[in-house]
Amino acid sequence: MDIISSSSDYEKIYRASIENPERFWDEVARDFVWHRPWDKVLKWDFHKPELAWFLGGKLNITENILDRHLPQRANQTALIWEPNQPSEAPRHITYAELKREVCRVGNLLRKNGIRKGDRVCIYMPMVPELVYAVLGCARIGAVHSVVFAGFSSGSLIDRINDCGCRLVLTADGAFRGDKKIELKSVVDDALMNCPTVEKVIVLERTGSKPAMKAGRDSWWHEEIWDMDDHCEPEIMDSEDLLFILYTSGSTGKPKGMVHTCGGYMVYTNYTFRTVFQYQEGQVFWCTADVGWITGHSYIIYGPLSAGATTLLFEGIPSYPDFGRFWQVIERHRVNLFYTAPTAIRSLEQAPLSFVERHDLSSLKVLGTVGEPINEEAWHWYDKNIGKGNCPIVDTWWQTETGGAMISPIAGVTVTKPSYATLPLPGVQPALMDDHGKEIKGAGEGRLALKFPWPSMSRTIYGNHKRFRETYFSTFPGMYFTGDGCRRDGEGYYRITGRVDDIIIVSGHNLGTAEIESAIDEHSSVCESAVVGFPHDIKGQGVYAFVICYNKPEEEDKLRAEIRDTVSKIIGPIAKPDKIQFVSGLPKTRSGKIMRRILRKVAEGESANLGDVTTLLDPGVVEEIKRGALH
Ligand code: WT7
Numbered sequence: 071m072d073i074i075s076s077s078s079d080y081e082k083i084y085r086a087s088i089e090n091p092e093r094f095w096d097e098v099a100r101d102f103v104w105h106r107p108w109d110k111v112l113k114w115d116f117h118k119p120e121l122a123w124f125l126g127g128k129l130n131i132t133e134n135i136l137d138r139h140l141p142q143r144a145n146q147t148a149l150i151w152e153p154n155q156p157s158e159a160p161r162h163i164t165y166a167e168l169k170r171e172v173c174r175v176g177n178l179l180r181k182n183g184i185r186k187g188d189r190v191c192i193y194m195p196m197v198p199e200l201v202y203a204v205l206g207c208a209r210i211g212a213v214h215s216v217v218f219a220g221f222s223s224g225s226l227i228d229r230i231n232d233c234g235c236r237l238v239l240t241a242d243g244a245f246r247g248d249k250k251i252e253l254k255s256v257v258d259d260a261l262m263n264c265p266t267v268e269k270v271i272v273l274e275r276t277g278s279k280p281a282m283k284a285g286r287d288s289w290w291h292e293e294i295w296d297m298d299d300h301c302e303p304e305i306m307d308s309e310d311l312l313f314i315l316y317t318s319g320s321t322g323k324p325k326g327m328v329h330t331c332g333g334y335m336v337y338t339n340y341t342f343r344t345v346f347q348y349q350e351g352q353v354f355w356c357t358a359d360v361g362w363i364t365g366h367s368y369i370i371y372g373p374l375s376a377g378a379t380t381l382l383f384e385g386i387p388s389y390p391d392f393g394r395f396w397q398v399i400e401r402h403r404v405n406l407f408y409t410a411p412t413a414i415r416s417l418e419q420a421p422l423s424f425v426e427r428h429d430l431s432s433l434k435v436l437g438t439v440g441e442p443i444n445e446e447a448w449h450w451y452d453k454n455i456g457k458g459n460c461p462i463v464d465t466w467w468q469t470e471t472g473g474a475m476i477s478p479i480a481g482v483t484v485t486k487p488s489y490a491t492l493p494l495p496g497v498q499p500a501l502m503d504d505h506g507k508e509i510k511g512a513g514e515g516r517l518a519l520k521f522p523w524p525s526m527s528r529t530i531y532g533n534h535k536r537f538r539e540t541y542f543s544t545f546p547g548m549y550f551t552g553d554g555c556r557r558d559g560e561g562y563y564r565i566t567g568r569v570d571d572i573i574i575v576s577g578h579n580l581g582t583a584e585i586e587s588a589i590d591e592h593s594s595v596c597e598s599a600v601v602g603f604p605h606d607i608k609g610q611g612v613y614a615f616v617i618c619y620n621k622p623e624e625e626d627k628l629r630a631e632i633r634d635t636v637s638k639i640i641g642p643i644a645k646p647d648k649i650q651f652v653s654g655l656p657k658t659r660s661g662k663i664m665r666r667i668l669r670k671v672a673e674g675e676s677a678n679l680g681d682v683t684t685l686l687d688p689g690v691v692e693e694i695k696r697g698a699l700h
Contacts, residue, residue, distance in 0.1 A: 092112050102335065132209045155245065226257065247385065269287075327469050393428060399432065405434045585612060656690055
C-alpha cells in the first residue's frame with residue numbers, strides 16, 4: 071500500500087482507517103510474504119480482553135526480512151555496526167550475510183534442542199550477534215526474551231524464571247564507554263536460581279575469560295562454525311508468540327508483554343516507513359538498546375523488514391567525548407536519526423563545538439521517543455542537529471503498543487514542540503476525565519485507546535488477569551495507557567507523563583514498587599517509598615524516603631550502601647538520586663502511603679501539600695518537609 075506523503079493523504083487515509091480498520095489493515099498486510107492468507111483480519115473484545123489479528127494467516131517474520139529481500143538486496147548493507155571504541159573498525163553486514171548468520175544461529179538453537187515455542191533469554195551487548203540471536207530465534211519460532219544487559223542478576227532471575235527460559239545467549243562481557251562489564255558472571259550468579267535453564271552459549275567479546283560450567287556452557291564460536299547456512303523457517307501462525315519483553319509495572323514484579331508474529335510485523339514495518347518517510351537507500355539510526363522495545367521495533371524488525379540499512383551502536387553518547395553521536399552520523403552518512411530526549415539534554419550540556427566539528431548534512435529526519443521532550447531541548451535539537459531543515463518526529467508509544475501510535479509523519483505533519491501531534495492511521499485515542507467520561511475537543515485527562523491496532527500486546531505472559539486489570543479495567547471497553555495527556559484546539563496531543571506508579575528515568579521505565587523492594591533488601595532498612603522528581607537531564611530522578619530500624623549514624627555511608635544494593639538487585643539505572651532518611655511515612659488511616667505528598671516534597675513544593683487531614687499522623691509531614699533534599 072502507498073505510504074502517506076502529504077497532509078491531505080493523511081486526512082484521507084486516517085479517516086478511512088478509522089471508518090473501516092479491517093479493510094485498512096487488510097490492505098497493508100498484503101505487502102508481505104504469507105504462506106497462507108488470513109481468514110479474518112481482526113477478532114477483539116476489550117472486556118475479556120481478547121485480541122487477534124490476521125487470524126489463520128501463516129508466516130515467518132524472518133522470511134519477510136531476509137528471503138523476501140534476496141536476491142535483489144543481497145549486496146546491500148542491512149546492518150552497520152559501530153563499535154564502542156572508535157578505533158575498532160565498523161562492520162557492514164549485507165542482507166545475504168545477515169541471512170547466513172541468522173540461519174546459522176537458528177541451526178545452533180535447534181541443535182541445542184530448542185523448538186518452536188521454547189523461550190530463549192538473550193542477555194548480550196549491542197553487537198551484530200545480538201541481531202543474529204534475535205532473528206535466529208524468530209527463524210525457528212523460538213520466543214525471544216531480550217534482557218537489557220544493564221540489568222543485574224536479580225532482574226535477570228525474575229525474567230528468566232517468569233517465562234521459563236531453556237537457553238541463555240550471552241557474552242563474556244560488554245564494553246560500555248571506558249568500562250568493561252562482566253556479563254557472564256551476572257548470568258552465572260542468576261543461574262544459581264534459574265532451574266529451567268539447560269544451556270548457555272557465550273559469545274567472546276571482551277576476552278575476559280569467564281568460568282565455563284561443563285555440560286551447561288559453551289562458546290558461541292566453537293558451536294557456530296560448522297552450522298549450515300540454510301535454516302528452514304518455522305511456519306508460524308499470525309498469533310503465535312514472537313517475543314516476550316519485560317516492562318515495569320505498578321507492583322514489584324515486571325510484566326512480560328507478549329507480542330505475536332503477524333500484527334507486530336505489519337505494524338512495525340508500516341509505522342517505520344510512514345513516520346520516518348523512509349526512502350530506498352537511506353541509513354537509519356535508532357540509538358536505543360535492543361533490550362528495550364524501541365530497539366526491537368526500530369533497530370531490528372521495522373527497518374529490516376522494510377529493506378533499510380540500520381545502524382547498531384555499541385557505545386554511549388559521551389565516550390570518548392560528547393561528539394560521539396555526531397561523529398557516527400558523519401562517518402556513516404546517517405539520514406534518519408532517532409534518539410531519546412534524555413540523550414539530547416545531556417549532549418546539550420556540552421560545548422557546541424562537539425557538534426560543529428562534524429558534518430551532519432546527511433540528516434533528513436530527526437526523531438525522539440521514550441519521554442516527553444521539553445520545548446527547550448526540542449529547539450536545540452532542531453537548530454543544532456537538524457540545522458532547521460529536518461522535521462522532528464516526537465513519537466509516543468509503549469512497550470505494550472509495539473510500535474509508534476501518536477506521532478508526526480516526517481515532513482507531512484506540521485510539528486509543534488513538545489507535542490506528539492496526531493494519531494497514526496488506525497489509532498483511536500480518547501481523553502478520559504476523572505469520572506471515566508470521554509472528553510471531547512480540547513482538554514486534559516488520561517489517555518486511553520478505543521480500538522485495537524495490530525501490534526498491541528496480547529497478554530502478560532502467564533497472567534492474563536493482570537493484563538486485564540492493568541490495562542482494561544480503568545476504563546471498561548478501552549485500553550488505558552497509564553499516561554496523562556492534553557489535547558489542543560487543533561486535535562494535537564501532548565503527553566504529560568505517567569499518572570501511575572511508574573517513573574521514567576533517562577527514558578527507562580521503572581516501577582517505584584520494584585525500587586522500594588530493592589531498597590528494603592538492605593539490612594538496615596525497615597520501609598521505603600520512592601517517587602520521581604524533575605531532573606534536568608534524566609527527565610525524572612529517583613527520590614527515596616527511607617525508614618531505618620535505627621537512626622543511621624553515618625548517613626552518607628548508608629546512602630552509598632543503599633544505592634549499591636539497588637544497583638545489584640535491579641541495575642545501575644534504578645539507583646536513587648536522593649535518599650532522605652525519615653522516621654515515618656505519610657499514611658492514610660488504612661495504611662496507604664500518600665504518594666501525592668511525597669511527590670510534592672520531592673518536587674520542592676512542600677509549601678503546597680493540599681489536603682492532609684486524612685493522614686494518620688500529620689506530624690511526620692512536618693519532619694519530612696524539614697529534611698527535604700534539594
Ligand atoms: C512510556 C512507555 C516507546 C518506547 C520507549 C518507551 C513514555 C514514550 C513518549 C513521547 C512523552 C513518552 C510514556 C509511555 N513515552 N514516548 N514521545 N512523549 N512520553 O517504552 O518503556 O514502555 O515506556 O514512555 O509515559 O507510557 P516504555
